[in-house]
Amino acid sequence: MRSPASGPQSVDRALEILDAVADAPGPLGAKALARRLGCSLSTVYHLLGPLTARGHLVRTGDGYAPGPRVAVLHRSFQRHxxxxxxxxxxxxxxxxxxxxxxxxxxxxxxxxxxxxxxxxxxxxxxxxxxxxxxxxxxxxxxxxxxxxxxxxxxxxxxxxxxxxxxxxxxxxxxxxxxxxxxxxxxxxxxxxxxxxxxxxxxxxxxxxxxxxxxxxxxxxxxxxxxxxxxxxxxxxxxxxxxxxxxxxxx
The missing domain is CATH 3.30.450.40 (GAF domain)
Structure with a gap:
């Protein structure tokens, strides 16, 4: 099976957050993400900031969910x-x-x-x-x-x-x-x-x-x-x- 390439740890962690949110049946809270990634809560919050600011994630009352930027990336992927x-x-x-x-x-x-x-x-x-x-x-x-x-x-x-x-x-x-x-x-x-x-x-x-x-x-x-x-x-x-x-x- 194809295994994901490793990169700078912060990049890998951010991508792991995106994958976890995408695969979840509903929004995920920061504590749940920290448990899934096996890292500190402060690290998760540090990465959630830019992911949310860029629209890849949105914060809801129940946790974090895919943001509007995901739809743009999906359309671009389909077009290519x-x-x-x-x-x-x-x-x-x-x-x-x-x-x-x-x-x-x-x-x-x-x-x-x-x-x-x-x-x-x-x-x-x-x-x-x-x-x-x-x-x-x-x-x-x-x-x-x-x-x-x-x-x-x-x-x-x-x-x-x-x-x-x-x-x-x-x-x-x-x-x-x-x-x-x-x-x-x-x-x-x-x-x-x-x-x-x-x-x-x-x-x-x-x-x-x-x-x-x-x-x-x-x-x-x-x-x-x-x-x-x-x-x-x-x-x-x-x-x-x-x-x-x-x-x-x-």
Missing amino acids: LGLGPHLAELLPRLRRATGAEAYVTAYRDGRIVMLDSTVPVTDSEHPFVPGPETRAHATAHGKVLLAALPRAARRRYLAEYGMARFTDRTITGAERFEAEVERVRGRGYAVSVGEADPAYTCLAAALPEQGADGVVHALSLSLPTADFRRRHGELRAALVRTARHLPPAG
Whole structure:
């Protein structure tokens, strides 16, 4: 697995605070942050000051929560990875047409990240949400993105992030995964039936080349596996048709 790079201690501590607040289900107080980071309360307050002043955090009556600057950074991140209006507007249309949640995911420079989805932000239990994707070998969007890479780059990715077993269906062997990649290339789409989450199936297709900076995109759908077994032909056709006719970003 990729481990975070270390830097000046104050920078690392500030980033740890941001990560802790982002991962928490609600606001965190300074004392709770000090306990999580294993440092003094004075150190936490020293770092909370500039983080709050710059808008990365806000102080509420219950503690510290993500601030408005986070939304700006998120939009900038999406833009740099090619999430233009042509993709962002496509997701709700695909959701309405299929009744399944829709996603767009990107690969660049050895990382896979889900850029956007139709999953409500209040649904904290859904297994597929925007953010870094470390289960690429077990998800349909991860499979199509890895299938677009040369074998050496794919092997490097899998060696770095690992092939953890999430369910009894998860592919955890490199050679078996290469066989799956060949099936994905032959079909033009990928399917993950309960490989990342036992209750969900996802389907994905790679999108046309979106730019010259090495970014590859995938469009995907997810739904409960019971629904997929009943509607797989219809969903697969809608996904592949949409992905193949999506014009490259201009």
